[in-house]
Amino acid sequence: MIHLDKVSKIFGSPPKQVEALKNIDLHVNKSEFIIIRGPSGSGKTTLLLSIGGMLQPSSGVVNVENEDIYLLNEFERTKFRASNIGFVFQMFYLIPYLNVLENIMLAAGLGSNGARQRKATELAAQLGISDRILHKPSELSAGERQRVALARALIHQPKIILADEPTGNLDPDNSREVIRILKEYHQTGGTVIFVTHGKDADQFADRIFYLSKGEIVQ
Amino acid sequence: MLIKLIYKEILHRKLNFVLALLAVTIAVAFFVSFFTANDASKKETIRLTRDMGFNLRIIPGETDMNKFWTEGYSDLTMPEDYINRFWEFKDYSFAHLTATLHKKIIWNNKEVVLTGIAPEIEPSEKKKTAMIFSIEPGTVYVGYELAKDMQIRQEDSIKIFNRYFKVNKTLSETGSIDDIRIYGALSEFQDLIGFKGKINEIMALNCLCVSPDENDPLEILREQLDQVLPEAKVIMNTTIANARERQRHMIEEYFAVITIFVIIVIVIWIGVLTMINVRERQKEIGILRAIGHSGVRIFALFIWKALMIGLLGAIIGYATGTILALKFGTGIFKITADSLKPIYSLLIWSIIAAPVFSAFAAFLPTLSAIMKDPAITLRKE
Numbered sequence: 001m002i003h004l005d006k007v008s009k010i011f012g013s014p015p016k017q018v019e020a021l022k023n024i025d026l027h028v029n030k031s032e033f034i035i036i037r038g039p040s041g042s043g044k045t046t047l048l049l050s051i052g053g054m055l056q057p058s059s060g061v062v063n064v065e066n067e068d069i070y071l072l073n074e075f076e077r078t079k080f081r082a083s084n085i086g087f088v089f090q091m092f093y094l095i096p097y098l099n100v101l102e103n104i105m106l107a108a109g110l111g112s113n114g115a116r117q118r119k120a121t122e123l124a125a126q127l128g129i130s131d132r133i134l135h136k137p138s139e140l141s142a143g144e145r146q147r148v149a150l151a152r153a154l155i156h157q158p159k160i161i162l163a164d165e166p167t168g169n170l171d172p173d174n175s176r177e178v179i180r181i182l183k184e185y186h187q188t189g190g191t192v193i194f195v196t197h198g199k200d201a202d203q204f205a206d207r208i209f210y211l212s213k214g215e216i217v218q
Numbered sequence: 219m220l221i222k223l224i225y226k227e228i229l230h231r232k233l234n235f236v237l238a239l240l241a242v243t244i245a246v247a248f249f250v251s252f253f254t255a256n257d258a259s260k261k262e263t264i265r266l267t268r269d270m271g272f273n274l275r276i277i278p279g280e281t282d283m284n285k286f287w288t289e290g291y292s293d294l295t296m297p298e299d300y301i302n303r304f305w306e307f308k309d310y311s312f313a314h315l316t317a318t319l320h321k322k323i324i325w326n327n328k329e330v331v332l333t334g335i336a337p338e339i340e341p342s343e344k345k346k347t348a349m350i351f352s353i354e355p356g357t358v359y360v361g362y363e364l365a366k367d368m369q370i371r372q373e374d375s376i377k378i379f380n381r382y383f384k385v386n387k388t389l390s391e392t393g394s395i396d397d398i399r400i401y402g403a404l405s406e407f408q409d410l411i412g413f414k415g416k417i418n419e420i421m422a423l424n425c426l427c428v429s430p431d432e433n434d435p436l437e438i439l440r441e442q443l444d445q446v447l448p449e450a451k452v453i454m455n456t457t458i459a460n461a462r463e464r465q466r467h468m469i470e471e472y473f474a475v476i477t478i479f480v481i482i483v484i485v486i487w488i489g490v491l492t493m494i495n496v497r498e499r500q501k502e503i504g505i506l507r508a509i510g511h512s513g514v515r516i517f518a519l520f521i522w523k524a525l526m527i528g529l530l531g532a533i534i535g536y537a538t539g540t541i542l543a544l545k546f547g548t549g550i551f552k553i554t555a556d557s558l559k560p561i562y563s564l565l566i567w568s569i570i571a572a573p574v575f576s577a578f579a580a581f582l583p584t585l586s587a588i589m590k591d592p593a594i595t596l597r598k599e
Contacts, residue, residue: 055593074512075512078511081508091501093501095502097226097230102222106219
């Protein structure tokens with residue numbers, strides 16, 4: 001499903017260069033729930049963005065769904081991401097001027113507008129935000145915003161969800177709710193890579209990796 | 219979805235939109251008002267410079283120029299029908315052709331100049347307003363100095379060589395020999411001084427639009443006259459002719475400088491606004507990329523917005539520019555105020571040019587935003 005072979009990422013140039021990832025070898029099977037834990041600055045987000053085709057490593061190979069994604073051109077990689085990967089971020093990154101429904105529908109590659117709207121409404125109901133569907137992100141609580149971001153990531157039924165500290169800004173109840181949603185997605189056959197500081201999701205994880213200074217240490 | 223995104227973003231960041239729209243509107247209004255007024259300005263300049271008088275004098279070829287300048291006219295004559303030769307040639311640069319006959323006489327113990335004038339001819343068939351008054355038979359126009367000296371008033375009857383003429387008008391002071399001139403109908407003055415069918419000058423106006431610095435217009439006019447009337451020669455009052463051309467060139471050069479300045483300012487203005495907008499939206503661009511939107515689509519998002527601003531700015535700018543030109547132009551161009559009218563073709567040009575211009579100004583900032591690695595904005599580490 002996901003193979004990382006000696007992936008390194010270096011930012012900047014000498015003498016100020018930072019090696020964010022160092023020779024990472026990682027194999028994730030289909031339908032696995034993986035947790036990547038590590039302190040701030042350990043390279044978790046860099047790793048996630050590299051897997052998601054958003055950040056080209058300085059060296060190494062990132063193979064997702066039997067595709068060396070950095071051999072694809074920009075257009076092909078965007079298309080690949082649209083049909084295979086869903087991103088969820090700690091900061092939600094919702095579009096401030098769109099309402100909940102429009103934010104969910106924003107994900108590309110869903111065919112007609114009608115189908116997209118039906119699916120977005122359905123997801124909003126499943127995630128308990130159907131009464132907030134016409135609200136702007138600024139009118140939502142943090143938990144609701146993260147559920148919108150989750151709905152946006154899930155709408156095109158991706159094979160992989162890459163979640164970058166999705167519970168980092170949430171209270172315990174909302175954190176549990178987000179983890180529950182991701183678990184449900186996992187149970188339907190989806191692969192989850194969950195980057196976190198905390199241990200709330202440990203009970204659902206198939207495997208847990210620790211990242212320190214750009215290296216997987218255990 | 220794209221249009222909806224643009225529309226919602228505009229509503230969200232109204233100030234940025236209004237400032238960008240203002241930039242395009244100002245640019246379009248500037249050009250529209252200039253071009254709308256420019257037409258009237260050209261006509262006004264033509265009228266004002268034309269009012270400076272004829273600048274070409276076509277005289278018999280054998281004229282002794284020493285005598286010509288001391289007397290003020292040629293002592294030789296040519297047949298009046300020479301002027302009709304111009305009907306046969308259309309491609310020349312003489313306008314307002316007027317056959318005249320000048321003769322100095324002693325009248326009531328004073329030296330005066332009799333000038334017979336025929337109605338103007340315009341063989342080019344272009345509709346032109348007459349340069350000089352048309353004189354009814356039996357009437358005369360009397361120069362300022364003469365009228366003052368001899369206490370001649372309008373409607374008076376004066377006797378010249380046993381013939382009576384009614385004074386149609388006494389002229390205002392010109393500070394030239396015209397102040398001691400009596401103007402009458404050509405045919406009557408020809409009879410009066412015994413030069414039937416003769417003239418000694420064709421007055422005209424140069425309508426050759428070449429810069430006095432680029433070419434010698436007189437050389438061109440002489441070549442043309444050689445073809446039409448080889449028996450005559452042409453002299454030009456270069457002061458008047460050059461003033462005409464310099465005025466025209468000055469306005470064109472002034473506009474060219476202002477245009478460059480306005481374009482540079484507006485491009486920078488729109489470019490900076492787009493850059494601010496792009497910087498504000500870095501995370502948005504990153505997330506759009508993350509959820510599967512291509513760089514081309516995101517690029518289109520910004521360029522479409524710029525095009526919309528351009529289109530709207532073109533329409534508002536056209537209306538503003540036209541209103542300004544019509545409102546203030548009538549105060550500036552008093553003689554040709556009536557010719558100030560909306561130029562509808564400028565609306566089409568504005569609609570084509572302003573969006574292109576706006577998209578061009580937004581192009582580089584947008585391109586730099588798209589080229590930037592979206593992951594950088596999404597990495598919080």
